[in-house]
Amino acid sequence: MTQFGVIGGGGWLGKALLLPALADGVIAGEALTVSSRSGTVPGFEPWPAVRQTKDNAALAADADVVMLSVRPQDLDAIALDLSGKLVISVMAMVSLADLAARFEARRIIRAMPNTAAEKRLSFTPWLASPDTTEADCAFAERLFEASGKVQRIATETELDYFTALTGSGPAFLAVFADAMISDAVTKGIERGIAERAVRQLFLGGSTLLAGSKQTPDEIVQTFLDYAGTTAAGLEAMAAADIHTPIARGLTAAAAKAAAGTRDCDLG
Numbered sequence: 540m541t542q543f544g545v546i547g548g549g550g551w552l553g554k555a556l557l558l559p560a561l562a563d564g565v566i567a568g569e570a571l572t573v574s575s576r577s578g579t580v581p582g583f584e585p586w587p588a589v590r591q592t593k594d595n596a597a598l599a600a601d602a603d604v605v606m607l608s609v610r611p612q613d614l615d616a617i618a619l620d621l622s623g624k625l626v627i628s629v630m631a632m633v634s635l636a637d638l639a640a641r642f643e644a645r646r647i648i649r650a651m652p653n654t655a656a657e658k659r660l661s662f663t664p665w666l667a668s669p670d671t672t673e674a675d676c677a678f679a680e681r682l683f684e685a686s687g688k689v690q691r692i693a694t695e696t697e698l699d700y701f702t703a704l705t706g707s708g709p710a711f712l713a714v715f716a717d718a719m720i721s722d723a724v725t726k727g728i729e730r731g732i733a734e735r736a737v738r739q740l741f742l743g744g745s746t747l748l749a750g751s752k753q754t755p756d757e758i759v760q761t762f763l764d765y766a767g768t769t770a771a772g773l774e775a776m777a778a779a780d781i782h783t784p785i786a787r788g789l790t791a792a793a794a795k796a797a798a799g800t801r802d803c804d805l806g
């Protein structure tokens with residue numbers, strides 16, 4: 540049985556990925572070790588065989604696959620020789636080259652899920668270094684498929700962009716929702732009702748969008764052609780150049796993701 544060690548696996552993203560994988564049997568409890576600085580995190584109680592530790596060296600010694608899920612600023616504290624192991628990183632801002640140099644690893648997979656993983660609704664692009672095997676890639680795909688949709692991509696430049704688009708994406712939707720709630724409140728709607736309305740709007744609208752045969756652009760055009768209240772709103776948003784601040788936000792987030800990383804085109 541492949542032994543899987545997850546450094547920082549009790550954190551926000553780590554648990555969002557691991558709990559669905561455990562629930563689906565993609566990972567067996569007895570094959571999983573999770574580390575944290577505190578040594579014990581809640582959430583794994585349904586799988587009592589999952590081991591928890593503060594000791595990353597012991598975790599690594601027992602593991603065939605090591606996943607890194609700590610915040611980038613905490614990575615320097617983790618010095619391990621992971622040569623001969625598959626290393627999976629879900630960390631933003633840490634490149635394949637950096638991971639290879641730090642951990643003497645050659646088989647490395649970088650993936651960029653988002654926190655909708657906890658609802659099994661992540662979009663998770665990933666890429667692999669040239670030395671990874673088919674079995675390595677299959678392991679990673681099974682792991683990430685438990686918490687959403689996966690997409691293999693070719694370059695770290697793309698991964699940095701997806702870090703902004705879908706990694707950070709839930710926060711960008713939240714800012715749009717917050718802007719709608721704020722406007723509703725200024726128009727006299729009680730905040731609690733506005734919040735309830737906008738949460739349901741996002742659920743309903745995004746469910747329609749996800750299942751629609753039309754592209755988002757076509758959906759917008761359908762409403763523009765309808766020439767009613769929605770069109771009036773869409774035209775005012777276009778006149779205020781709504782695309783530009785969205786593009787600026789994505790560009791800034793992608794630039795931060797790329798800062799300090801070196802592109803490695805894996806073909």
Ligand SMILES: NC(=O)C1=CN([C@@H]2O[C@H](COP(=O)(O)OP(=O)(O)OC[C@H]3O[C@@H](n4cnc5c(N)ncnc54)[C@H](OP(=O)(O)O)[C@@H]3O)[C@@H](O)[C@H]2O)C=CC1
Pocket residue numbers: 546547548549550551552553574575576577578595608609610611613616617629630631632651652653654706707
């Ligand atoms: N959250 C998000 O939306 C996304 C995050 N990511 C990436 O995922 C990674 C993790 O982020 P996230 O889960 O949000 O962060 P969290 O802070 O929620 O989790 C990080 C975990 O790392 C643990 N940790 C820190 N230092 C060590 C150490 N030396 N040894 C063992 N465990 C350690 C912490 O343990 P303790 O609590 O005990 O200190 C904590 O549980 C980041 O690199 C981020 O870039 C990627 C996509 C989306």
Ligand SMILES: O=C(O)[C@@H]1CCC=N1
Pocket residue numbers: 631702706707
């Ligand atoms: O904000 C961050 O840095 C992490 C990476 C992508 C989403 N959250």
